Amino acid sequence: MEIKVITTPLDDEVIKGLRAGDKVFLTGFIYTARDAAHKRFIETLEKNEPLPIDIKGQIIYYCGPSPAPPGKVIGACGPTTSSRMDAYSPKLLSLGLKGMIGKGKRSQAVKEAISKYNAVYFGATGGAGALLSKSVISSEIVAYEDLGPEAIVKLGVDKMPLFVINDIYGNDLYEMGIAQYKF
Amino acid sequence: MREIHTDEIISTIERLFIDANINLSDEMLERLNKAVEEEKSPVGKEVIRELISNAQIAKNEQIPICQDTGLAVTFLEIGQDVHIVGLNLEDAIAEGVRRGYKNGYLRKSCCDPFTRKNTGDNTPPTIHTKIVPGEHIRIVVLPKGGGSENYGEVRMLVPSDGKEGVKSFVLEMVKKGGPNPCPPIIVGVGIGGNFEMSAILSKEALMMPMGERNKDPEMAKLELELLEEINRTGIGPQGYGGTVTALDVHIKSMPCHIASLPVAVNIQCHAHRKKEAIL
Incomplete structure (x- = not known):
């Protein structure tokens, strides 16, 4: 199938061109953050303190990798279930976050925030942790090191294979897929 | 009487968990290769190709x-x-797990239910033992991810619910999971026994070889009917839509109480990691 090649930081023109169901190769930098890091982001914002990373134009990957074996940049690094981050995402999108990578359905509030703030939700294939690790070319802990596997890691990625699940037009690949193939 | 030292059990458990997590079985690879052909959605085919790669x-x-x-x-x-010598058997299994998850660079995903503090070495393991005739020990490991395990359930149906009740329960669980348990999935169904036995049966069902049908023709028919209906939901690979939502459905059953119809559904993601050894 046709593949769209995109790079970070994502600008609005690129996001406008993405449609649910597109396969994309993503190149650039992304940040891992899952349950505990999101909780801490929101607590930081509530105290009117700055986030440890500038999320404007950036992409967060919901991922807790397996340990890197010697000589490797990272271990297996597939996505975790995104819905656990639903409570936090609209706030981050309002602050300029442009993309999220994970697996599974998002809440209505997240989908609305995606449209409102011109963002995108990508799916990485769950359980394809080895394949996804091949596209990671650098890995550096940038914040919350004390959270161990949940620390924020800046990943350099080259042609990371993703699918667009929720676009700015309100399309949802999960709903479209079921509607088309249910019989 | 044959003696088996726990040193041998420890090293076997260590090896099996590393092997299971890294090397997908030929059986699963063959099934995925077949699924690429069966899948009608182009996106679904692409997802399965990613899984093979x-x-x-x-x-x-x-x-x-x-x-x-x-x-x-x-x-x-x-x-x-068999006479087991050396450590306490459960300690030996835990030690094998500890070594496998450390030496294999596997993620430690076991934590306290409330504080969520990680135990640090992926112990304690979940151990099921059965005493059988003979002088060997068969060990099967099934490292099981959280995403798919979260969509399992035990339900005490009433006898009048019958086969239709079982079918609608299984389909309800598959639809509830949708994309989250990482389809294409394998569905294990335990029917009968009692509350806890139905759950164990459903897990044992996941360990049946791909494509192998239940010996009871009625149960075999139910397996195929369920597989067909699950694949008509449209959920598809990763939930992106498609015709291969499940790779197989296995049922294990046993007699139950005259007042009960216990049913358990255990869902397995496509990363079906199962390895075994006989000592």
């Missing part, structure tokens, strides 16, 4: 198939003429 990369690079290397589920069939 993922398995090859994991094998070549010797890294886990999936970062969720699971809780350490271990089944043992112990011959009644």
Whole structure:
């Protein structure tokens, strides 16, 4: 199938061109953050303190990798279930976050925030942790090191294979897929 | 009477968990290759191709198939003429798990239920033992990820619910999971026994060989009917839409109380990691 090649930081023109169901190769930098890091982001914002990373134009990957074996940049690094981050995402999108990578359905509030703030939700294939690790070319802990596997890691990625699940037009690949193939 | 030292059990458990997490079985690879042909959605086909490629990369690079290397589920069939020497058996299994998850660079995913503090070494394992005739020990490991395990359930149906009740329960669980348990999935169904036995049966059902049908023709028919209906939901690979939502459905059953119809559904993601050894 046709593949769209995109790079970070994502600008609005690129996001406008993405449609649910597109396969994309993503190149650039992304940040891992899952349950505990999101909780801490929101607590930081509530105290009117700055986030440890500038999320404007950036992409967060919901991922807790397996340990890197010697000589490797990272271990297996597939996505975790995104819905656990639903409570936090609209706030981050309002602050300029442009993309999220994970697996599974998002809440209505997240989908609305995606449209409102011109963002995108990508799916990485769950359980394809080895394949996804091949596209990671650098890995550096940038914040919350004390959270161990949940620390924020800046990943350099080259042609990371993703699918667009929720676009700015309100399309949802999960709903479209079921509607088309249910019989 | 045959003596088996726990040193041998420890090293076998260590090896099996590393092997299971890194090397997808030929059986699963063959099934995925067949699924690419069966799948009608282009996106679904692409996802399954990614899974096949993922398995090859994991094998070549010797890294886990999936970062969720699971809780350490271990089944043992112990011959009644075996004498185990050395450590306490459960301690030996835990030690094998500890070594496997450390030396194999596998993720430790076991934590306290409330404080969520990680136990640090993926112990304790979940151990199921059975005493069988003979003088061998059969060990089967089934590292099980959280995403798929979260969509399992035990339900006490009433006898009048019958087969239709079982079918609608299984379909309800598959639809509830949708994309989250990482389809294409394998569905284990335990029917009968009692509350806890139905759950164990559903887990044992997941360990049946791909494509193998229940010996009871009625149960075999139910397996195929369920597989067909699950694949008509449209959920498809990764939930992106498609015709291969499940790779197989296995049922294990046993007689139950005259007042009950216990049913358990246990869902397995496509990263079906199962390895065994006989000592």
